[in-house]
Amino acid sequence: MARARWGELGRAAEGLEIYVEESRRRTLRWEDGRLEEAVDASDAGIGLRALAGNVRFASLDARRPLSQGPTSEEARTFHALAQTLVQRKAAVSRRPLLAFAPPTVKPDEAPAQEKVRWLARADRAARRDRRIRQVRLTLGELSKNVAGVTAEGRAFSESRSYVTLVAQVTAADGRQRQSGYEVTAIQGGWNDLLRANPSALAARAARRALAKLAAPAAPLGEMAVVIAAQAGGTLIHEAVGHSLEADSIEDGSSPHYAGKIGRVVAGEKISVLDDPTLPGQRGSFGVDDEGTPSERTVLIENGVLRTYLYDRRTAGAAGRLSNGHGRRESYAHRPIPRMSNTFIAPGPDDPRRILQELKRGLFVTRLGGGQVNTATGDFVFEVEEGFWVEGGRVKNPVRGANLLGNGPDVLRSIDRVGWDLGWSVGTCGKEGQNVPVSDGLPTLRIPRVVVGGAA
DSSP: OOOOOHHHHHHTGGGEEEEEEEEEEEEEEEETTEEEEEEEEEEEEEEEEEOSSSOEEEEEETTSOGGGSOOSHHHHHHHHHHHHHHHHTTTOOOSOOOSSOOOSSOGGGSOHHHHHHHHHHHHHHHOOSTTEEEEEEEEEEEEEEEEEEOTTSOEEEEEEEEEEEEEEEEEEOSSOEEEEEEEEEEESOHHHHHHTOHHHHHHHHHHHHHHHHHOOBOOOEEEEEEEOGGGOSHHHHHHTGGGGBHHHHHTTSOTTTTTOTTSBOSOTTOOEEEOTTSTTOTTOOSBOTTSOBOOOEEEEETTEEOOOBOOHHHHHHTTSOOOSOEEOSSTTSOOEEOOSEEEEOOOSBOHHHHHHTOSEEEEEEEEEEEEEOTTTOEEEEEEEEEEEEETTEEEEEEBSOEEEEEHHHHHHHOOEEBSOOEEEEEEEEETTEEEEEEEEEOOEEEEEEEEESOO
16 A cells, blocks of 8 residues: 555544454365365454544554564554554454354364265265266365454454365266366355265266266257256356446446436346345355444345445445445455345245246256456356257256346346346456355346357
8 A cells, every 4th residue: 555644543543443353264175085284374463544634544453463464654554543543442352243143063173084084975975977077076174253444433253164175076987077066055054064074075076077978069050048047146146246336437447337216227026135144155244344243235126226335435436324344354355345145135936937938949957157348248157067858858958058148138138037046156356356156046047148159
């Protein structure tokens, strides 16, 4: 950051925000039938921000004594100022504000030996076919305690625990190699992950890899596509969600939605929400990283744009109040508008009928990674699992498919929305910051979208 006038900041301490965080991250990597790597790391620090006038931000690693760190006047003044703020606003609450129950068994309370035995069982579940060549399992755990004081002097705190399992399985039959991928991630503890049946997850990744070995290449061209609820909500996250974050509106990189509150931007069956209050979802929180209580936010209602995702800064610039979407990766990052649990709300249609009405096209049951250009709305998504359909019946699996299109156009064209709802989980990257998210989608039909692949 630019050289700050810390003397001035010190005199204006009452107008500053303080954010304190301590975290512990553990990772177990399993490959080739054995534990390859075990990582256990902790972090702690303080972030300080002045919102009045030109926004200024600084952070300090609390694990490092000042004598071992920066010796500049700015660093020393910041350290003293942070201590002053903590003392002055000692009312920082120790009571978590999380609206849902904390995990009964935190990740670090389960013995490491139990986790290794569990990974071995998942490995065996994935290797029940001689064509399985490689099984990679990654178990990630993150425990985080955050606390802070807003510029108005209101204290907040929260405890968050995340557990993630990723299974990557490779199959080969001598002529080709294919991979299957599955992930489960929850905000909770070790017992919550076990209820998700990790061995079954590894077995599904293996079945997907094996199915691709015999699958023909996906067709190429424009066609109708049905996306199942079980495919997850990557589509809504990438193709629409980022474009509705207020900083994209502010900087002009989201022209399709800027200045269109109250106007029709999607089909009448489409309602898009972001809800960090959902219990157990990976993107949930009781209070955001600026101390604003979380709330269910309706972004698009029956096709009409209602609002954007705001943090305190963008909300202030727009003359609004934050709706609790100021998030940061850690104390070392400034908060910015981010999604949490973003989804298309269930609609009026029978999911089975939606598939039966597909005369000829692609049925997507699992979406992979994707990316979008928020300025144009153009997107591309990998189809992790898809099937060719004729006459409303699934004919065969296909491999190598991608979906290419334009987010605003697709949002307007969707003509069937099921009454079901499925979720996917991930880590969203933006401006060098990664935060946990969940994305949801009902079964829906896109009448025409480009399917790319090997003809």
